[in-house]
Amino acid sequence: MTTHTISVRLENKPGALARVSQLFSRRGYNIQSLAVGPTERPDISRLTLRVDCSENSLEQIEKQMHKLVNVLRVTELSADESIERELALITVAVAADKRPELVALSQVAGARVADIGRDSITFELVGRPDQVEAFEELVRPYGVRELVRTGRVGLRRPSAAGRAGTPAVQV
Amino acid sequence: MLGSDAILRCLELEGVEVCFGIPGGAILPTYDAIARGTTVRHVLARHEQGAGHMAEGYARASGRVGVAIATSGPGATNLVTPIADAWMDSTPLVCITGQVRSSLIGTDAFQEIDATGITMPIVKHSWLVQDVEELPRVMKAAFHVAQTGRKGPVLVDVAKDVQEAEFDFVYPDHVDLPGWKPPHKVHPRQLQEAARAIVEAQRPIVYAGGGVLNADACDELLELVDSAQLPAVVTLMGKGCLPDSHPRNYGAPGMHGSKFANWALNKSDLVIAVGARFDDRVTGKVSAFAPGAKVIHFDIDAAEVGKIRHAEIPVVGPLKLGLAQLAGEVRAAAADGAPDRSAWLRQLEDWREQFPFRYDKGDGALKPQVVIEALRDLAARRDEDVIWTTGVGQHQMWAMQYIQCEQPRTFITSGGLGTMGYGIPAAIGAKAARPDATVVCIDGDGCFQMTCQELATAALERLPIVAVIINNGWLGMVRQWQELFYDERFAQTHLTHAVPNYAQLAEAYGCAGFTVETEDELEPALTAAFAAGRSAVVDVRCDAEEKCFPMIPAGAAAVDVIEAPGGEVVSV
Numbered sequence: 001m002t003t004h005t006i007s008v009r010l011e012n013k014p015g016a017l018a019r020v021s022q023l024f025s026r027r028g029y030n031i032q033s034l035a036v037g038p039t040e041r042p043d044i045s046r047l048t049l050r051v052d053c054s055e056n057s058l059e060q061i062e063k064q065m066h067k068l069v070n071v072l073r074v075t076e077l078s079a080d081e082s083i084e085r086e087l088a089l090i091t092v093a094v095a096a097d098k099r100p101e102l103v104a105l106s107q108v109a110g111a112r113v114a115d116i117g118r119d120s121i122t123f124e125l126v127g128r129p130d131q132v133e134a135f136e137e138l139v140r141p142y143g144v145r146e147l148v149r150t151g152r153v154g155l156r157r158p159s160a161a162g163r164a165g166t167p168a169v170q171v
Numbered sequence: 172m173l174g175s176d177a178i179l180r181c182l183e184l185e186g187v188e189v190c191f192g193i194p195g196g197a198i199l200p201t202y203d204a205i206a207r208g209t210t211v212r213h214v215l216a217r218h219e220q221g222a223g224h225m226a227e228g229y230a231r232a233s234g235r236v237g238v239a240i241a242t243s244g245p246g247a248t249n250l251v252t253p254i255a256d257a258w259m260d261s262t263p264l265v266c267i268t269g270q271v272r273s274s275l276i277g278t279d280a281f282q283e284i285d286a287t288g289i290t291m292p293i294v295k296h297s298w299l300v301q302d303v304e305e306l307p308r309v310m311k312a313a314f315h316v317a318q319t320g321r322k323g324p325v326l327v328d329v330a331k332d333v334q335e336a337e338f339d340f341v342y343p344d345h346v347d348l349p350g351w352k353p354p355h356k357v358h359p360r361q362l363q364e365a366a367r368a369i370v371e372a373q374r375p376i377v378y379a380g381g382g383v384l385n386a387d388a389c390d391e392l393l394e395l396v397d398s399a400q401l402p403a404v405v406t407l408m409g410k411g412c413l414p415d416s417h418p419r420n421y422g423a424p425g426m427h428g429s430k431f432a433n434w435a436l437n438k439s440d441l442v443i444a445v446g447a448r449f450d451d452r453v454t455g456k457v458s459a460f461a462p463g464a465k466v467i468h469f470d471i472d473a474a475e476v477g478k479i480r481h482a483e484i485p486v487v488g489p490l491k492l493g494l495a496q497l498a499g500e501v502r503a504a505a506a507d508g509a510p511d512r513s514a515w516l517r518q519l520e521d522w523r524e525q526f527p528f529r530y531d532k533g534d535g536a537l538k539p540q541v542v543i544e545a546l547r548d549l550a551a552r553r554d555e556d557v558i559w560t561t562g563v564g565q566h567q568m569w570a571m572q573y574i575q576c577e578q579p580r581t582f583i584t585s586g587g588l589g590t591m592g593y594g595i596p597a598a599i600g601a602k603a604a605r606p607d608a609t610v611v612c613i614d615g616d617g618c619f620q621m622t623c624q625e626l627a628t629a630a631l632e633r634l635p636i637v638a639v640i641i642n643n644g645w646l647g648m649v650r651q652w653q654e655l656f657y658d659e660r661f662a663q664t665h666l667t668h669a670v671p672n673y674a675q676l677a678e679a680y681g682c683a684g685f686t687v688e689t690e691d692e693l694e695p696a697l698t699a700a701f702a703a704g705r706s707a708v709v710d711v712r713c714d715a716e717e718k719c720f721p722m723i724p725a726g727a728a729a730v731d732v733i734e735a736p737g738g739e740v741v742s743v
Binding site: 011014015018019022023026056059060063064066067068069070071072 | 287288291292295296297299316320321348349350351472473474477478
């Protein structure tokens with residue numbers, strides 16, 4: 001069992017997302033995260049799914065999804081050939097005297113302050129999923145009040161076109 | 172034109188001759204359009220489930236798309252079972268349901284149900300039409316999707332105000348479905364590989380399923396089987412795709428298939444699966460299924476290939492084209508000489524002789540197998556084609572074992588979903604498709620009671636069928652499992668032989684009714700039923716204790732067959 005990222009180009013039609021998600025529940029596949037949004041074309045959406053499954057099940061998922069009338073294209077995004085990003089909003093409890101320390105820490109981690117309250121700060125962080133997780137761990141000792149992640153979105157690297165293997169530069 | 176009239180024009184333009192349905196509030200405008208006139212014959216069912224199974228029977232007998240029409244809410248939910256049945260057995264179906272007015276959708280209005288939502292996991296695609304301008308495009312797409320690629324059901328849910336709306340009707344001449352691209356050809360390298368494997372195999376076996384019938388590829392299959400001298404097993408859903416009298420047709424494998432068919436698969440070194448999907452009722456324990464065999468899996472649906480059993484040689488594409496090409500490739504590959512397979516073919520013949528279907532006729536109550544053999548022999552003496560339908564259970568398995576089918580589309584049954592009550596309405600639909608044929612439903616008493624109200628449809632629509640009830644007074648297959656696996660605790664399976672009085676019930680529905688209690692009465696009653704000139708029901712009181720054998724217990728290896736009434740497991 002490994003985790004896979006699947007990218008789906010989908011017709012932007014009523015019920016299209018429901019058809020994809022019901023296929024997963026119906027066939028017993030577990031979705032870790034699902035992000036959906038518009039693309040360069042208004043009539044097409046892109047879904048990025050994180051799924052826990054075996055290689056064999058992944059093939060089944062792709063084939064079953066291809067049979068959905070609204071699904072235009074299904075591709076697996078392999079870690080080394082794709083860019084994957086996630087956005088997280090994290091509200092961290094913080095007393096006034098600890099604020100400078102926490103803000104400095106967040107800046108090092110690449111997060112931005114989105115809002116400051118009397119006893120808490122909300123940070124926004126865009127980054128690779130592992131960076132988001134690292135930041136979450138970093139601020140956890142202060143007390144995480146609320147947290148939301150978009151789930152990852154991904155695209156194939158243009159630099160990976162036409163060749164196999166790991167790209168030389170990993171941004 | 173009104174949306175309602177447009178629906179009928181679409182049906183006419185798609186070449187639909189018959190549809191099956193029942194009116195109700197949200198579909199009333201479309202029935203008003205039927206009243207205004209159409210070339211499509213509407214068969215009025217007594218329950219939407221019946222309408223759906225009739226459309227299925229029509230589709231399976233004719234090879235065309237079946238059309239069922241129902242209203243919103245309960246009309247749509249009653250269609251769910253036939254839609255699921257068509258989904259499991261890949262039967263092309265277009266279901267048209269009325270929906271409440273657009274302004275009421277989402278308000279829990281009277282008879283409102285989310286029909287597209289409820290059916291989402293069991294349709295190839297569905298549409299909720301809320302704009303009349305969309306209607307022709309949707310109808311065109313619905314018929315296209317139902318019958319291209321792997322066949323199956325689609326649903327078109329039409330809001331009542333759309334049916335009432337006025338617009339300029341234009342039927343599109345092509346579909347615009349960028350995401351729907353079923354394969355239209357077969358990869359030549361896969362075919363060559365398959366051909367080489369077939370030529371090299373010592374103990375090959377063709378495993379043909381319902382996909383062959385759906386693809387109208389029976390002639391091509393026969394050509395392959397004959398040119399390469401291949402033996403074949405044919406699943407329940409495929410029955411009729413290869414003549415049952417063909418010398419190398421070893422019939423149905425699986426839970427109640429013959430021992431020789433199961434052994435043929437088990438001992439083969441090459442399984443050539445054609446339009447079959449390695450259903451658990453065929454394979455038994457998958458890890459013990461054909462353990463020494465390579466698999467060629469030939470299917471229109473890529474998702475079936477490798478789903479259950481790894482296929483060494485996957486061949487995805489349309490069977491009709493692909494099988495014809497494969498036969499050619501096999502001939503070319505065999506030019507250098509094929510291996511001598513006479514030992515394998517002789518072995519299969521030996522098994523067939525050694526392990527025929529058998530039962531003990533006894534001298535007590537009438538055995539169900541006697542009834543089915545009598546029907547088979549009666550049908551063989553008739554000039555016209557006989558089309559068989561069945562319910563689900565013991566009688567269905569005996570029909571699979573004993574009925575001889577020489578023609579495609581003459582054995583119509585519910586395989587994947589196992590829908591009790593399928594037989595009577597499916598027979599009516601088959602009769603609508605093939606008025607020239609005699610349509611016989613071999614039914615169980617439990618199944619019969621689930622949809623017997625459709626006898627009214629058969630009588631009044633002049634679609635005469637013969638229903639033969641293998642009446643053992645029990646939910647026989649369930650009883651068999653209770654006897655074998657639940658220590659004979661017969662919980663809630665006893666229906667009794669005599670309630671209802673089936674012959675009287677038949678008469679009440681305007682059909683001829685017969686009751687048979689002894690073997691002497693059997694043939695005269697069946698002959699009279701065939702000659703009744705109207706629908707007939709023959710209630711044959713059978714032995715309640717007769718069980719269907721051979722039987723592979725669920726989850727057991729296909730070779731671990733319970734062969735005889737003694738119940739002993741005999742392994743190879």
